[in-house]
Every structure is written in structure tokens, then in C-alpha cells.
Amino acid sequence: MRRALLTGAIGLLAVAAQPYIGLYFGLLSARNVVVQIAALAGLPVLIVFCCAVRERRRRELDQxxxxxxxxxHVLLWPLPDRIGPLRIASRDAPASPTRLHPARREGPWP
Structure with a gap:
């Protein structure tokens, strides 16, 4: 959420600077400047909204x-080191997108 607020603050600064620039050049009431102010006001709002949605979804995914x-960890018990005379070695690797997608699966499987 902090990044979204920083983006909003920068957008607010740009919106505040646009009328100043229009006043400086004497074009504040010009159609071009008014459209630029409206665009600068709307775009940061949209960006902050998208950032907030992205952060919320990231938190849900982390959970x-x-x-x-x-x-x-509860369901997959670790294998014993030995079963009779047979020594066992295993590795616990969490699922990743490359492991779940069959087209990207690596190994000698058909």
C-alpha cells in the first residue's frame, strides 16, 4: 500500500504543477491545459486503484x-533413512509453476 500512496503523491504533485505552469504561461483557461489537468487527475487515481488491487491480491496469494x-508439511511425512538394508535419499522441493505445467516438465518422462 505504501507504493500506491507514493504513486498517488507523485500524481498529486503533477496535478498541482500543471495549473502553475498554465498560470506561468498565461494559458490556464486554454482547452489544452484543462484537458491535461483532467488527464493528470484521472490517471493517478486509476494507477493507485490498480496498485491497491495488486497488493491485496499479492497478500492473498502469500496467505x-x-x-x-x-x-x-503435515501431509507429506519425511522418508526414513533406511528401510531394512536399503538406504533412501529424498529431497523436498516445493511446487513451482515450472513443475506444475506439463509442457515445462523436465526429466526422462514421456
């Missing part, structure tokens, strides 16, 4: 990932 990781 889902932590729950999935906890469930994985």
Missing part, C-alpha cells in the same frame, strides 16, 4: 501459499 506449505 494461500503459506497454508499450502503448512498442509504439505
Amino acid at each position: 494461500v501459499r503459506s497454508v499450502a506449505e503448512a498442509a504439505q
Whole structure:
């Protein structure tokens, strides 16, 4: 949310600077300057909204990932080091997008 607020502050600064520039050149009531002010007022609002939605979705995804990781640790017990005379080695690798997508799967599988 901090980045969204910083983006909003920069947008507000740009909106405040535009009328000053229009006054400086004596063109504040010109159609071009009014359209630029309106565009500068609307665009930061849209960007802040998109940033806030993105941050909310990122937090939700982080929460889902932590729950999935906890469930994985509960459900998948570690293998023993030995089963009789057989020594076992294993590696716990979390799922990633490249592991889940079959077209990107690596290994000798068909």
C-alpha cells in the first residue's frame, strides 16, 4: 500500500504543477491545459486503484501459499533413512509453476 500512496503523491504533485505552469504561461483557461489537468487527475487515481488491487491480491496469494506449505508439511511425512538394508535419499522441493505445467516438465518422462 505504501507504493500506491507514493504513486498517488507523485500524481498529486503533477496535478498541482500543471495549473502553475498554465498560470506561468498565461494559458490556464486554454482547452489544452484543462484537458491535461483532467488527464493528470484521472490517471493517478486509476494507477493507485490498480496498485491497491495488486497488493491485496499479492497478500492473498502469500496467505494461500503459506497454508499450502503448512498442509504439505503435515501431509507429506519425511522418508526414513533406511528401510531394512536399503538406504533412501529424498529431497523436498516445493511446487513451482515450472513443475506444475506439463509442457515445462523436465526429466526422462514421456
